[in-house]
Amino acid sequence: MVRNGFNLGLYVVTDERLSLGRPTAEVVAAAIRGGADAVQLRAKDDLSVREQAALGRALRALTRAAGVLFLVNDRADLAAALDADGVHVGQDDLPADLARHIVGPDRLVGVSAATVEEALAAREAGADYLGVGPIYGTLTKPDAGEAVGPERITAIKARVPLPVVGIGGIGRDTIAAVMAAGADGAAVVSAIVGAADVEAAARDLKARMLAAR
């Protein structure tokens, strides 16, 4: 089962608004060709749940064919119904223990944490991994709060025995610092889905990530 060993690696988060009008399924397919290890469907404010379900079916097929992890943001019901590999919840979303109740013992529950305290609480609530950030300033998620810097990853890894992906403003110039701080992976939004050449951007970021690991 996926919880016994998983590699978050280059973790692509979808964003309808940043994809330059290209269909998200096409963007994700290109990111996978470029080496993405995990894909998170995030479309909370942009698509109805009905539309998320349709898109999710397409992403589940793509990721399954490629052996890439597939996670759904916020909606544990959608994650379970689509047979995703997991759900990712933020601090205002479904509490991790309730999310676990829905997705069961075999799927991942990822939790956003900005502080050591939130990380410890997430671990207590049964999180399988943490999304730590925003590492850098980001325009993708205006409500994401103050940038915490890559050193926050180091601080959390020292206290919480869970895999961590950094998130927030990570791109080609910063991914090495995120990995050097101890991250197990890097979540990227605009630097991939907003790139003119998505596949090339993913390939470049993946190479930089692997070199810095």
Place this chain on the structure above:
Amino acid sequence: MVRNGFNLGLYVVTDERLSLGRPTAEVVAAAIRGGADAVQLRAKDDLSVREQAALGRALRALTRAAGVLFLVNDRADLAAALDADGVHVGQDDLPADLARHIVGPDRLVGVSAATVEEALAAREAGADYLGVGPIYGTLTKPDAGEAVGPERITAIKARVPLPVVGIGGIGRDTIAAVMAAGADGAAVVSAIVGAADVEAAARDLKARMLAAR
């Protein structure tokens, strides 16, 4: 199990914005004292999912103590995690078959339907009951579409063998017409949660509903 026989009757839908600043749990408690048969938590745009979960726990306790049905709007995950009696989904929400997948065979899946076609599709997808409307013009849900009138209930009941609650603009002057059109219950929002005296409003509506049945 609840699906073997349930009475939607006077079906109260919560609304944070219409409750005149009173806590929703207090409003619901008063509506239950006034005779509400079912309560639906609907707070999609007003509360984070984390807040909905906290409020849902309170409403589950209140409704369970009173023997009143408890449903959650849109979020099948929350419905299952709170051990609600069911989930209610709109045409843009989780498809009914996916909702069923999450809530299981023992909980209700209610589906909003404005037309005979939507009602037939909902039945096909496994709906246990229909919310038909908006029966009258409503300010509660600006995106709810054109008023369909109580005669739409009659048309749907003639073709679809499912319990129906009317919804949309139903109050003391119209609840009798909704029941006379063949509804099995009436969903009420502002005429209850926005009433100066919630308990008295619910009691009055319940009496009018029972007299018209």
